[in-house]
Amino acid sequence: MNGDHHVILRVVAKALIPIIALFGFYVHFHGEYSPGGGFQAGVILAVSIILYSLIFGIAPTMRAVTPGFARAVAAFGFLLYTGVGVVALIRGGNFLDYDALIRDEPGGHLGQHVGIIVIELGVLFAVAGSMVTIFYAFAGRVSEIRDEDW
Amino acid sequence: MIEMLSSLVPDTVAAHAPALLVVVPMITAPIAAMMPNGRIAWFLSLLATAASLLMAVVILSQVRSIEGGAVLSYAMGGWAPPAGIEFRIDGLNAMVLLLVSIIGFLATIFSWPSVKAEIRDAKIAMFYSAYLVCFTGLCGVASTGDAFNLFVFLEISSIATYVLVALGAGQDRRALPAASHYLLLGTIGASLFVVGVGFLYAATGTLNMAELSVMLPQIPNNKAVMAGYAFIVVGLGIKAAMFPLHQWLPNAYAYSPSFVTTFLAATATKVAIYALVRFLFTVFGLEFVFEGSTLIWVLMPMGIAGMVACSFQAVFQTDVRRTLAYSSVAQVGYMLLGISLATAAGVSAGLFHLFNHAIIKGALFMALAGMVLSHQGTSLNDCRGMGRTAPWTMTAFAISGLSLIGVPLTAGFQSKFALVSALLDSGWWWGALIVVFTSVLAVIYMGRILEAVFFKAPVNPNKRRKEAPLMILIPLWILAISNIWIGVQSDFVFGLARDAAAMLILGGPQ
Numbered sequence: 001m002n003g004d005h006h007v008i009l010r011v012v013a014k015a016l017i018p019i020i021a022l023f024g025f026y027v028h029f030h031g032e033y034s035p036g037g038g039f040q041a042g043v044i045l046a047v048s049i050i051l052y053s054l055i056f057g058i059a060p061t062m063r064a065v066t067p068g069f070a071r072a073v074a075a076f077g078f079l080l081y082t083g084v085g086v087v088a089l090i091r092g093g094n095f096l097d098y099d100a101l102i103r104d105e106p107g108g109h110l111g112q113h114v115g116i117i118v119i120e121l122g123v124l125f126a127v128a129g130s131m132v133t134i135f136y137a138f139a140g141r142v143s144e145i146r147d148e149d150w
Numbered sequence: 151m152i153e154m155l156s157s158l159v160p161d162t163v164a165a166h167a168p169a170l171l172v173v174v175p176m177i178t179a180p181i182a183a184m185m186p187n188g189r190i191a192w193f194l195s196l197l198a199t200a201a202s203l204l205m206a207v208v209i210l211s212q213v214r215s216i217e218g219g220a221v222l223s224y225a226m227g228g229w230a231p232p233a234g235i236e237f238r239i240d241g242l243n244a245m246v247l248l249l250v251s252i253i254g255f256l257a258t259i260f261s262w263p264s265v266k267a268e269i270r271d272a273k274i275a276m277f278y279s280a281y282l283v284c285f286t287g288l289c290g291v292a293s294t295g296d297a298f299n300l301f302v303f304l305e306i307s308s309i310a311t312y313v314l315v316a317l318g319a320g321q322d323r324r325a326l327p328a329a330s331h332y333l334l335l336g337t338i339g340a341s342l343f344v345v346g347v348g349f350l351y352a353a354t355g356t357l358n359m360a361e362l363s364v365m366l367p368q369i370p371n372n373k374a375v376m377a378g379y380a381f382i383v384v385g386l387g388i389k390a391a392m393f394p395l396h397q398w399l400p401n402a403y404a405y406s407p408s409f410v411t412t413f414l415a416a417t418a419t420k421v422a423i424y425a426l427v428r429f430l431f432t433v434f435g436l437e438f439v440f441e442g443s444t445l446i447w448v449l450m451p452m453g454i455a456g457m458v459a460c461s462f463q464a465v466f467q468t469d470v471r472r473t474l475a476y477s478s479v480a481q482v483g484y485m486l487l488g489i490s491l492a493t494a495a496g497v498s499a500g501l502f503h504l505f506n507h508a509i510i511k512g513a514l515f516m517a518l519a520g521m522v523l524s525h526q527g528t529s530l531n532d533c534r535g536m537g538r539t540a541p542w543t544m545t546a547f548a549i550s551g552l553s554l555i556g557v558p559l560t561a562g563f564q565s566k567f568a569l570v571s572a573l574l575d576s577g578w579w580w581g582a583l584i585v586v587f588t589s590v591l592a593v594i595y596m597g598r599i600l601e602a603v604f605f606k607a608p609v610n611p612n613k614r615r616k617e618a619p620l621m622i623l624i625p626l627w628i629l630a631i632s633n634i635w636i637g638v639q640s641d642f643v644f645g646l647a648r649d650a651a652a653m654l655i656l657g658g659p660q
């Protein structure tokens with residue numbers, strides 16, 4: 001990372017990455033009322049990490065977001081989604097019956113609001129974790145044949 | 151025994167059995183992925199598949215609780231069908247679910263020694279996670295009553311399968327091209343299927359299978375429905391390895407880890423055939439599918455061609471796993487032949503063979519996995535003298551091999567006999583002759599293997615007895631003995647197949 005001709009890239013990326021991550025969460029939480037949701041938000045969040053690694057290199061990125069952590073996030077997202085379904089089961093509803101999550105007065109839809117936000121959060125984690133894991137799997141690959149041997 | 155087991159389950163749990171069957175392995179998968187130690191992940195998989203098996207037994211007893219078979223309906227998320235996604239379970243689903251969960255449970259017991267030897271330690275936890283996802287997907291396909299949801303579960307199981315096949319690369323690098331070949335064809339199959347479902351949705355405005363079956367007869371001669379029908383048959387045909395769409399199968403079975411081959415050979419194509427049967431008989435219905443006799447001109451020639459061509463190919467293989475893989479495609483042909491008769495006897499023979507073949511191939515590949523563990527190879531040469539060095543493993547192998555041929559007193563005989571009588575009933579005596587002819591081919595290809603195993607001198611005569619570990623032998627012998635049990639006392643399994651077929655052909659209670 002020497003050479004000053006990358007300075008603009010680095011400065012702009014540093015400014016953009018937090019905004020991209022924030023926009024990811026905006027897409028998630030606003031997904032209830034406008035186009036968006038967990039999948040898109042997860043991709044945008046993963047893009048902020050991938051952009052970092054494109055500008056600053058794969059090694060520092062892997063130190064910041066370790067491959068194990070990325071995998072754990074993906075698994076946690078899946079667990080969160082299924083977990084909401086199981087909680088609904090335990091509370092006496094059918095699988096993924098959000099109304100069973102929170103009992104409020106008849107006609108209320110609090111359970112539906114909470115349920116959809118939480119399962120979409122699960123999707124966000126699962127997608128972001130998987131995207132970063134897939135990116136690491138490709139970018140972190142060491143070539144099996146050395147360049148001199150070609 | 152079924153009633154005894156299901157009476158152990160509390161009513162509140164039993165009410166949710168259709169969902170729990172799929173949910174338990176689904177929620178165990180991410181937990182297994184995060185386990186630091188492969189052995190814990192294996193143990194979790196064992197618990198999850200055992201829970202699924204118990205739920206399958208509960209479901210079976212619920213379905214059989216009334217005369218003619220009950221239909222269980224479970225509304226996901228509390229949204230009533232047809233708007234919401236429905237799990238709809240009748241006699242056919244219950245049979246397939248029982249099959250998948252029995253094989254899943256036995257395969258999980260057997261997997262540990264085999265997986266430990268073939269997969270790198272760091273990857274074992276992830277391996278079991280992928281296996282549980284695959285198991286979830288297969289159970290989901292076999293229980294859902296929603297056409298699009300079926301596609302989703304089919305993809306869940308397929309994507310996990312590609313990963314599992316590719317993990318054979320630790321043993322043999324040819325697993326990687328095999329997996330990518332499987333991925334390409336499998337994705338094409340799934341895409342064709344979903345295009346077909348899209349056509350049906352465009353024509354009817356519903357995705358619920360029960361409602362589709364009511365609405366499709368109301369719009370006869372609809373071009374979109376016909377196109378959708380063609381897409382669905384071809385798409386599921388690829389997944390089920392229907393000849394000539396089977397090219398992905400031999401390599402995928404030959405180079406994936408032994409455990410994966412065992413599990414896939416016994417379940418994956420069976421579930422795809424279930425889906426095909428479900429669409430042909432329930433969604434489209436007999437009138438649509440058979441009136442123009444399309445099925446007789448497509449399914450039956452493909453089934454017969456697969457039986458003959460792939461049995462011949464099996465004869466000329468030098469690797470035992472490839473022999474068995476080609477034999478699997480041939481056996482798919484038997485099932486399709488039975489189904490294409492479109493009579494209650496034919497369909498029940500096809501379904502009966504589906505169940506038996508899963509048990510036969512499960513046992514054969516399990517014995518081979520034991521052989522890979524102790525002898526590191528599966529070519530015909532590696533087999534020589536195995537009957538002397540590993541008598542217990544190879545006796546179970548021989549029993550299942552005889553069952554594959556169709557020797558009396560084995561499961562294979564019962565289902566082939568049912569198939570031949572169904573063919574004769576419909577007046578297709580030449581079809582019965584072809585079944586006998588391909589059974590002779592099976593004698594040749596299994597005979598070559600059994601000859602090498604029992605009558606050739608061992609490769610290394612100094613080698614001491616090297617039996618497969620007990621954890622392989624126990625599930626292997628359970629499957630081998632059930633081959634004989636079905637051969638002697640076929641009432642239970644054949645009864646399941648007959649009930650399912652009667653419901654499909656004659657129309658059970660709605």
